[in-house]
Amino acid sequence: xxxxxxxxxxxxxxxxxxxxxxxxxxxxxxxxxxxxxxxxxxxxxxxxxxxxxxxxxxxxxxxxxxxxxxxxxxxxxxxxxxxxxxxxxxxxxxxxxxxxxxxxxxxxxxxxxxxxxxxxxxxxxxxxxxxxxxxxxxxxxxxxxxxxxxxxxxxxxxxxxxxxxxxxxxxxxxxxxxxxxxxxxxxxxxxxxxxxxxxxxxxxxxxxxxxxxxxxxxxxxxxxxxxxxxxxxxxxxxxxxxxxxxxxxxxxxxxxxxxxxxxxxxxxxxxxx
Amino acid sequence: xxxxxxxxxxxxxxxxxxxxxxxxxxxxxxxxxxxxxxxxxxxxxxxxxxxxxxxxxxxxxxxxxxxxxxxxxxxxxxxxxxxxxxxxxxxxxxxxxxxxxxxxxxxxxxxxxxxxxxxxxxxxxxxxxxxxxxxxxxxxxxxxxxxxxxxxxxxxxxxxxxxxxxxxxxxxxxxxxxxxxxxxxxxxxxxxxxxxxxxxxxxxxxxxxxxxxxxxxxxxxxxxxxxxxxxxxxxxxxxxxxxxxxxxxxxxxxxxxxxxxxxxxxxxxxxxxxxxxxxxxxxxxxxxxxxxxxxxxxxxxxxxxxxxxxxxxxxxxxxxxxxxxxxxxxxxxxxxxxxxxxxxxxxxxxxxxxxx
Amino acid sequence: xxxxxxxxxxxxxxxxxxxxxxxxxxxxxxxxxxxxxxxxxxxxxxxxxxxxxxxxxxxxxxxxxxxxxxxxxxxxxxxxxxxxxxxxxxxxxxxxxxxxxxxxxxxxxxxxxxxxxxxxxxxxxxxxxxxxxxxxxxxxxxxxxxxxxxxxxxxxxxxxxxxxxxxxxxxxxxxxxxxxxxxxxxxxxxxxxxxxxxxxxxxxxxxxxxxxxxxxxxxxxxxxxxxxxxxxxxxxxxxxxxxxxxxxxxxxxxxxxxxxxxxxxxxx
Ligand SMILES: Nc1ncnc2c1ncn2[C@@H]1O[C@H](COP(=O)(O)OP(=O)(O)O)[C@@H](O)[C@H]1O
Ligand SMILES: [Mg+2]
Numbered sequence: 023x024x025x026x027x028x029x030x031x032x033x034x035x036x037x038x039x040x041x042x043x044x045x046x047x048x049x050x051x052x053x054x055x056x057x058x059x060x061x062x063x064x065x066x067x068x069x070x071x072x073x074x075x076x077x078x079x080x081x082x083x084x085x086x087x088x089x090x091x092x093x094x095x096x097x098x099x100x101x102x103x104x105x106x107x108x109x110x111x112x113x114x115x116x117x118x119x120x121x122x123x124x125x126x127x128x129x130x131x132x133x134x135x136x137x138x139x140x141x142x143x144x145x146x147x148x149x150x151x152x153x154x155x156x157x158x159x160x161x162x163x164x165x166x167x168x169x170x171x172x173x174x175x176x177x178x179x180x181x182x183x184x185x186x187x188x189x190x191x192x193x194x195x196x197x198x199x200x201x202x203x204x205x206x207x208x209x210x211x212x213x214x215x216x217x218x219x220x221x222x223x224x225x226x227x228x229x230x231x232x233x234x235x236x237x238x239x240x241x242x243x244x245x246x247x248x249x250x251x252x253x254x255x256x257x258x259x260x261x262x263x264x265x266x267x268x269x270x271x272x273x274x275x276x277x278x279x280x281x282x283x284x285x286x287x288x289x290x291x292x293x294x295x
Numbered sequence: 296x297x298x299x300x301x302x303x304x305x306x307x308x309x310x311x312x313x314x315x316x317x318x319x320x321x322x323x324x325x326x327x328x329x330x331x332x333x334x335x336x337x338x339x340x341x342x343x344x345x346x347x348x349x350x351x352x353x354x355x356x357x358x359x360x361x362x363x364x365x366x367x368x369x370x371x372x373x374x375x376x377x378x379x380x381x382x383x384x385x386x387x388x389x390x391x392x393x394x395x396x397x398x399x400x401x402x403x404x405x406x407x408x409x410x411x412x413x414x415x416x417x418x419x420x421x422x423x424x425x426x427x428x429x430x431x432x433x434x435x436x437x438x439x440x441x442x443x444x445x446x447x448x449x450x451x452x453x454x455x456x457x458x459x460x461x462x463x464x465x466x467x468x469x470x471x472x473x474x475x476x477x478x479x480x481x482x483x484x485x486x487x488x489x490x491x492x493x494x495x496x497x498x499x500x501x502x503x504x505x506x507x508x509x510x511x512x513x514x515x516x517x518x519x520x521x522x523x524x525x526x527x528x529x530x531x532x533x534x535x536x537x538x539x540x541x542x543x544x545x546x547x548x549x550x551x552x553x554x555x556x557x558x559x560x561x562x563x564x565x566x567x568x569x570x571x572x573x574x575x576x577x578x579x580x581x582x583x584x585x586x587x588x589x590x591x592x593x594x595x596x597x598x599x600x601x602x603x604x605x606x607x608x609x610x611x612x613x614x615x616x617x618x619x620x621x622x623x624x625x626x627x628x629x630x631x632x633x634x635x636x637x638x639x640x641x642x643x644x645x646x647x648x649x650x651x
Numbered sequence: 652x653x654x655x656x657x658x659x660x661x662x663x664x665x666x667x668x669x670x671x672x673x674x675x676x677x678x679x680x681x682x683x684x685x686x687x688x689x690x691x692x693x694x695x696x697x698x699x700x701x702x703x704x705x706x707x708x709x710x711x712x713x714x715x716x717x718x719x720x721x722x723x724x725x726x727x728x729x730x731x732x733x734x735x736x737x738x739x740x741x742x743x744x745x746x747x748x749x750x751x752x753x754x755x756x757x758x759x760x761x762x763x764x765x766x767x768x769x770x771x772x773x774x775x776x777x778x779x780x781x782x783x784x785x786x787x788x789x790x791x792x793x794x795x796x797x798x799x800x801x802x803x804x805x806x807x808x809x810x811x812x813x814x815x816x817x818x819x820x821x822x823x824x825x826x827x828x829x830x831x832x833x834x835x836x837x838x839x840x841x842x843x844x845x846x847x848x849x850x851x852x853x854x855x856x857x858x859x860x861x862x863x864x865x866x867x868x869x870x871x872x873x874x875x876x877x878x879x880x881x882x883x884x885x886x887x888x889x890x891x892x893x894x895x896x897x898x899x900x901x902x903x904x905x906x907x908x909x910x911x912x913x914x915x916x917x918x919x
Contacts, residue, residue, distance in 0.1 A: 028745075031740040032744045034736075039797065044762070120677050127897055171680065195375070197368035197369045198374070199446060200370075205398060231767075234769050235861070239883075256865065262777065269770040
């Protein structure tokens with residue numbers, strides 16, 4: 023009886039995961055095979071020229087988003103982590119707030135900015151950089167901006183945590199041994215932050231690789247990515263075999279990225295072994 | 296090349312709180328001086344100022360001919376051993392020790408040689424490729440030491456370097472630190488709150504209180520002739536007995552205190568006795584004698600404890616509670632009346648700091 | 652009189668300027684949405700050319716928005732409540748009986764984060780609604796409970812990690828029955844964890860798109876999905892005013908959390 027107690031407490035939660043997530047996803051995974059046309063479905067998915075374009079675009083958008091948020095997030099996190107206490111909490115709140123605002127609202131904000139009558143075009147016209155409004159919305163640029171906007175707060179918050187975990191005596195020790203500020207950053211702060219940078223990048227990459235609302239609103243049909251393609255197949259063209267194929271491929275690709283990056287993080291962090 | 300260190304009228308603040316006040320100290324080339332004081336008295340702050348992690352609001356810091364006051368930390372050439380070691384967790388033992396040489400542009404092969412020699416000296420040659428996470432406390436301490444020594448700094452500083460080690464290791468390490476510092480010939484500042492540690496390894500000890508140095512002297516002088524009640528208490532003069540001289544005859548001062556207290560102090564033994572003063576006495580400096588003795592402090596004996604070398608008594612006297620040692624061959628009973636007589640060897644004469 | 656800071660603590664002015672730009676980038680667009688919400692033009696523009704509340708009126712008059720707001724609340728409260736009901740015992744079991752449970756178990760409760768939401772949503776649609784025939788609201792409720800389960804397990808697990816279970820054993824040895832002990836001894840000690848978990852989960856559920864977009868059906872929609880479909884048809888400031896209302900709600904929740912727990916809750 024006593025040995026059963028923990029399992030009785032865990033059972034309801036596990037049941038939810040199994041019935042609402044595991045079973046449905048496995049069901050999705052086997053669907054292409056159950057149809058008996060798995061080979062042709064996967065072939066169409068990976069080698070059809072339209073799909074290949076979508077896959078490449080998705081990877082490209084996610085990679086660029088990750089790099090840009092990493093640059094913006096690390097810069098801001100570095101400054102935030104060194105700010106005096108009161109300012110620091112203010113800056114953290116300012117990063118938390120967008121994070122708690124929904125993806126639809128945040129993507130919508132960029133529709134307002136990038137639209138034909140939006141501020142961006144206004145500015146371009148006033149600066150004389152263009153004589154008539156340019157198409158900004160429904161471009162890959164718009165999708166990347168929207169995703170960077172979505173994920174930078176996450177990056178800032180996770181990197182502030184990473185930087186604050188670095189013992190403040192370490193930069194001092196380095197300086198006392200003769201390292202100028204630049205060397206302190208390169209030889210001490212950066213290497214110690216690297217595992218955290220990778221973890222943050224994994225979060226952002228997987229997040230933007232599978233994001234739906236932002237590409238849907240800012241990319242439209244022209245900038246279809248895997249998530250929006252999955253949605254179209256499932257809800258518009260009702261091609262459920264196709265949708266299941268995309269879904270399975272997305273899971274596999276996500277898992278591969280996570281595993282690779284985790285390995286990299288471990289390689290770069292010899293101190294953890 | 297060893298240099299002397301001089302702090303002149305240094306004042307320092309954290310925000311608006313003043314933590315050091317008009318602190319001056321001169322440490323000769325090759326000398327090891329300890330800063331000794333209770334937690335929070337400003338020892339670490341003093342090191343941080345010298346190391347350049349903080350700038351004084353007033354005063355100057357000089358190392359030999361160089362004015363360090365506004366020099367960035369990385370150009371001061373000081374070897375610093377941190378309380379929590381501050382080893383770089385992402386670097387191996389060898390790379391930790393080689394860090395300072397690398398900053399100085401020492402070529403890799405020479406760097407390797409010097410690091411190896413230093414690791415040999417601190418007994419860590421076998422652990423060169425380990426990472427700090429896989430070291431014991433004592434080993435980390437040695438790495439921190441090697442890292443500070445290998446750059447052959449003009450000044451070595453230690454911030455409570457042994458406080459995280461167990462008692463046995465602490466004694467071994469302090470001997471080792473002293474030997475390494477001697478061999479290196481560097482001027483050294485050593486921070487600790489452990490009196491025995493400070494006295495055992497220092498040429499001189501600066502006793503600090505609330506952001507000030509209250510006495511700077513050799514361990515022997517501090518131990519025998521503290522210049523204030525604060526220092527006296529610090530070095531074990533537990534009893535403070537306020538007295539006034541009523542008569543002087545044939546080199547003996549007769550001093551009286553609280554009701555019935557009457558002492559004869561030969562100036563040949565106690566030194567010059569001012570008219571008003573405080574007698575500091577270690578427990579061993581108050582002998583318990585018979586109640587009918589003509590001179591002494593009248594006392595009633597309280598709790599007796601056995602210390603091995605003596606019995607110790609908590610005594611009630613007209614002037615307040617005192618602690619005194621009694622002879623081993625004759626244990627006395629609680630409640631018994633006695634007289635306490637000062638022994639010059641274990642007593643000191645302190646200025647009367649404005650008592651009523 | 653503050654002491655001058657040493658060069659080591661000084662941050663390069665270029666970095667400070669860059670950070671200011673990043674924060675402008677983070678907060679500017681939200682300000683723009685605010686401006687657009689109060690404009691009196693029929694197209695989305697910033698700065699607004701005149702002020703009016705007509706788009707708020709429009710939003711309140713829109714029955715689809717009203718209905719979807721109600722659904723969102725129901726689903727967020729219901730889903731979060733269910734997740735807490737399942738997550739609290741699970742987190743408790745995992746920290747109390749850690750040694751005798753398989754290590755891999757915790758992976759089960761991370762799965763909802765590991766598996767892309769969009770995949771989960773699609774799979775739920777097929778399995779819960781099509782294969783099992785669950786009604787829309789039930790499926791939404793289950794889907795959201797699953798979505799937020801990891802937050803409840805993790806946040807409550809973190810506060811249980813700081814709890815000393817010997818206090819519980821002491822109470823039991825003094826004759827208090829286990830369930831009562833849990834309520835009177837354990838729960839008060841993890842109160843802040845439960846509140847934090849609730850808030851995080853609630854906001855996550857309220858903002859969810861990727862799962863809801865599959866599970867909502869004709870006539871039953873959540874607010875974000877309603878906004879999504881509105882924006883795809885009309886490009887007027889109504890949605891801006893709905894967004895403002897959502898942001899005000901978020902600020903209210905943040906203020907409440909700040910009052911009770913401090914905002915560092917969100918960075919953990
Ligand atoms: N970063 C800081 N900010 C504000 N006050 C500090 C800071 N560091 C130390 N203090 C205060 O300065 C005083 C001296 O501290 P410190 O030099 O660390 O003492 P010690 O090393 O002798 O224990 C203490 O009262 C301490 O509370
Ligand atoms: Mg200290």
